[in-house]
Amino acid sequence: MRGIFFYELRVQNPGAVSLATIVRSLKTLTDLKLVQVLTFDPSEMHFEAATDGEFRHYAVCSNCETLTQLKDLEQSINELMKQIEVKYGFTIQSYQLQFFGLCSNCLVKKLLEKSL
Ligand SMILES: [Zn+2]
Numbered sequence: 001m002r003g004i005f006f007y008e009l010r011v012q013n014p015g016a017v018s019l020a021t022i023v024r025s026l027k028t029l030t031d032l033k034l035v036q037v038l039t040f041d042p043s044e045m046h047f048e049a050a051t052d053g054e055f056r057h058y059a060v061c062s063n064c065e066t067l068t069q070l071k072d073l074e075q076s077i078n079e080l081m082k083q084i085e086v087k088y089g090f091t092i093q094s095y096q097l098q099f100f101g102l103c104s105n106c107l108v109k110k111l112l113e114k115s116l
Pocket of ligand 1: 061062063064065066102103104105106107
């Protein structure tokens with residue numbers, strides 16, 4: 001599932017909901033860990049439902065904006081968070097972990113462009 005833009009919410013419900021209401025609702029859902037904030041671009045915030053209580057981690061292609069979910073690394077990331085809490089006595093309340101770069105398709109396109 002892709003994130004939801006404020007803009008999309010407002011377009012789908014013109015006049016039915018204010019931006020302030022959307023922001024308050026998303027903050028509440030985020031606090032309850034039912035929604036995950038995905039910040040790929042400082043000028044835009046994306047949100048994703050976290051209905052299973054587990055946050056997902058992504059590699060984001062800077063060229064085509066494709067999201068690759070890092071499913072196989074979820075356990076490693078959770079273990080890293082536990083180590084931070086134990087080793088440093090730090091209680092993690094929230095975090096953002098996203099990787100930016102080029103997906104394999106965009107990398108191939110860029111390499112082909114250079115070779116021409
Ligand atoms: Zn790409």
